[in-house]
Amino acid sequence: MRLVVVGNGMAGSRLVSEVRARDPQMRITVFGAEPCPPYNRVLLSNVLAGSSRPEQVRLLDTSWYAAHDVEAAFGSAVTWIDRDARTVVTEDGRREPYDLLVLATGSDAIVPPIPGVRRAVPFRTLGDCERIMAAAERARRAVVIGGGLLGIEAARGLAGRGLPVTLLHLAGHLMERQLDVEAGEVLGETLAGLGVETRTGVSASSVDADGVRLDDGELVEADLVVLACGVRPVTALAAGAGLEVRRGVVVDDELRTDDPSIFAVGECAEHDGTVYGLVAPAWEQAAVAAEVITGGKALYRGSRLVTRLKAQSVELAAMGETQLTEEHAEVVRFSHRARGTYRKLVIRDDRLVGAILLGESDAVGTLTQLFDRGAPVPGDRAGLLFPGLSAAPVADSPTLMPDAATVCRCNNVTKGQIRECWEAGAGDVAGVAAATRATTGCGTCRDAVAGIVGWLREQEGISV
Amino acid sequence: MPGSDVTATHCPYCALQCGMEIGPELVVSPRTDIPANASGALCQKGWTAGELLVNGARLTTPLLHGEPVEWEVALDHVAARLAAIRAEHGPDAVAVFGGGGLTNEKAYQLGKFARVALGTSQIDYNGRFCMSSAAAASIRAFGMDRGLPFPVTDLDDADVVLLAGANVAETMPPLVRHLTGPRLIVVDPRRTQTARLAWLHLQPTPGTDLALALGLAHLAVAEELVDEAYVAARTVGFDDVRTSLASWWPERVERITGVPVHQMRQAVRALAAARNAYVLTGRGAEQHAKGTDTVTAFINLALALGLPGRMGSGYGCLTGQGNGQGGREHGQKADQLPGYRKIDDPAAREHVAAVWGIPAADIPGPGRSAYELLDALGTPDGPRALLLFGSNPVVSAPASEHVAARLGALDLLVTCDVVLSETAALADVVFPVTQWAEETGTMTNLEGRVLLRRRAVPPPAGVRSDLEVIAALARRLGPRSESATEFAPEFATDPAEVFDELRRAGAGGPADYSGITYERIVAETGVFWPCPAPGHPGTPRPFLDSFATPDGRARFVPVQHRPPAEETDADYPVHLSTGRVLAHYQSGAQTRRIAPLVRAAPEPYVELHPDLAERLGIAAGDMVRVTSRRGQSKAVARISDAIRRDTVFMPFHWEGANRLTNPALDPVSRMPEFKVCAVRVERDS
Known part of the structure; x- marks a missing residue:
């Protein structure tokens, strides 16, 4: 089986490593138009900002290809697919036959047609x-x-x-x-x-x-x-080969084009009317296509989109339908512009269908997972926007603590037992420790025990 | 100095092996000369340990099919049955299962008994369920597995300690006294007692610790926090790992783990800024079908930050069972010979065979790992007889109903036990054996410090030691084959004598005890292995100069995250995680019989988040039914916001939790996936 992959960006390189992980034998050739090994486009903003060096965003080293018996042609653009001969042709005239072909040509930056x-x-x-x-x-x-x-x-x-x-x-x-x-x-x-x-x-x-x-x-x-x-899917190669192209190269749930021996993944592909411009869907598609290519069964059913801005000191997550109004959904919103904080939940049928979190927040992990899984949203919406709000610690002041409250967990000693011990004559923490073994385990309850003993002493002082 | 009626010894429970004295009337008090608990600390399990010695549930007569019989009758019966089964089905039809609570002497003797007297390859132990992932990852990275390659007191002076999946405030409370100085970063899906002490608590989705470790390492690279000089001087393989980390940018990891990016940044920056820092893993990170890779990812993080093998910093795993460290060194593991040698290493076989007085060719090859062994019992190709020492798999093995059924399919099940545990209750023959303070033996604690646990009281009448049972059976079995000719194996019953043999058998191996004697242990309050010669001081910090690899450098190994073996779905929508509570130890065979501990933790429970409870119509105290693809379990509901909304937790000290757990195995360590599976939770009407 000869697999040819056109495109060695995030989708193409992912597909290649997913296929190789599943099948150590298959003959794989990958063509990349860019002159370098694949890199993580998501992290380019870090490179631009100077917080990462270019070599820190590399996804696969050149040596990986040799070690994994994959032939990689860098800086070699494919210009023609000869479907009758099942062969791709590069701009410098190389012809490479395939049994299965994957298009991962990605997209190009849109350059507006304005002077200069x-x-x-x-x-x-x-x-x-x-x-x-x-x-x-x-x-x-x-x-x-x-x-x-x-x-x-x-x-x-x-x-x-x-x-x-x-x-x-x-x-x-x-x-x-x-x-x-x-x-x-x-x-x-x-x-x-x-x-x-x-x-x-x-x-x-x-x-x-x-x-x-x-x-x-x-x-x-x-x-x-x-x-x-913005970007535009690169589809000229597919269109030239007579494959069905709308906004992107049209694929089915197995990521196959209308030619069963040709697949398309990533930003060049259009699945169920959608062209995705983020890496998560591209990698999900690569995994499904790799499974199908290596003889397994898998279906791609579309992806949920979560957008994270990667810019220093700007924390932003946005997901799903964020612009629905109260007429169509339950909307929970908190805004504190002076602090750069804006949080919004859009809930429909008890499911989170959209959210915006601007400004640093502990809620983002939980909300992303609720959105991804389509899990029911808890009744306490405020607790979702402000984790920690519902988990506010109960007062552990000796006065307010009930007698049944455990003070020393290592030795299972309650406030009541410490009180009894005090009443039986233990005058200080050491006395309480000797009688109840409180404080003798991990030792972290020492302050609490001292607090209770001090409070009991005070109470006595008042009653005298 | 303890008086004549006071015996200095160690706690019967966890791997911290706190020093304790047993005085008149079995009163327990802490010793102050053992560094682990030198401040005089003990937890409730330790303080009440004396009650184990007077417990009414104690077995004092052998049982044959549930009936009390004389020792000779029971021993003759077992030996005759073993011989018959072996004659009919071959030596591998007899299996041995050991435990991480057994002394070094017993662990050693058990391995020898299996290979020499029984001639079987089928021996493994419950430590496979405990330390195997950390052990495999440490050997891969450092060439050697010594839980903490530094004394526990070194932690006192750290600035930052990251605990991945370790709830030490409940599992080994006195250890917390060594963690009050450093800032703690705790990784746990629950806000445990340990997480409550943390400066920073990262609360990942169960089964995603590996992604989290990759995300932390990615940040270390991205923020240029890598100790490049250390990496260049002391490691190999970083380039591949650096490249593999480019796929694990923090926002992606956040989506998988649920841990906010800014918390990951905080954690990595704190570790990198610390003068001294440690990364420590526990069962939470290790008991997964990808446990070895998860530990490797944490080791990679530690290596990138330049921690291991540096004075005052490092990586370590927190061993669980009392002799979880020594138990994995002396040959009760399927693939291993004494001294932490590999059973398929020809030189190791020659050395050990010479000590045992048999031809190397007579030592069987590697056998099945613990779960695979239990799973094979009574099957056409599997063992038909099992001898069980110091383990209670009906409670502690994954998919425990299945395991109980396999035990039931055996022709012969023999257990050595102190009480009639759930597993002993199924046995054809039960031998009542000595415990802890009734016998002497060495224990190797979580630091790799070899300790002497001394006999403090005589055993009750009718009870014999495991070593005596092994010797009596070996004597009855006699020479095992034609090729073994006239050889009748000698099995000593005096622990000191066994220890001397263990030292010879292990000499030259990674875990070399040859310079350690009982006298030295007492005089020096423990000796760290390796200690290869009588005059050798022992090795508290083995990696300071070089690692135990051929070139002395630590190995970076690239790993990738993968989802748990079983993910949640519409039928089983909630994660189950399992773990321990403070008052109980392991399968609870000991602690569930101690009144104050039962009062502290009387029954199994299911911990669930208030939001999940509300959705399921469950109130605190309700009986709930938890169902997985492998079984069902009932327990009382405890409502707590300390747990994630998508997860429930059950302690594993009672029969039940492990009916649900997933026996999917780690490809390297053969560790089952105890810490995450998919369940359905309902109110039991």
């Missing part, structure tokens, strides 16, 4: 990242066009390098697909505090030598312009 756009750098690949970093060395002001996830991460990263940054966004608020209006505004305020000025509802008409010209003629000055205007 070539002066701007898209933010998509490691190569882009390196160009932006090199330019940032000399730049004095930066503009990022596009206030989605990637644009915000890029803007935050550049600001973290000390550059004043202006973030331009066409829609009325930031991350409009994931956030409601207020969350978008709170996010903008948080970014402002970190050196990113946000301009929403604006459209760039050209990129000039000295900045970005807006529709109304205003010039936003910049000597570095970064594009984060």
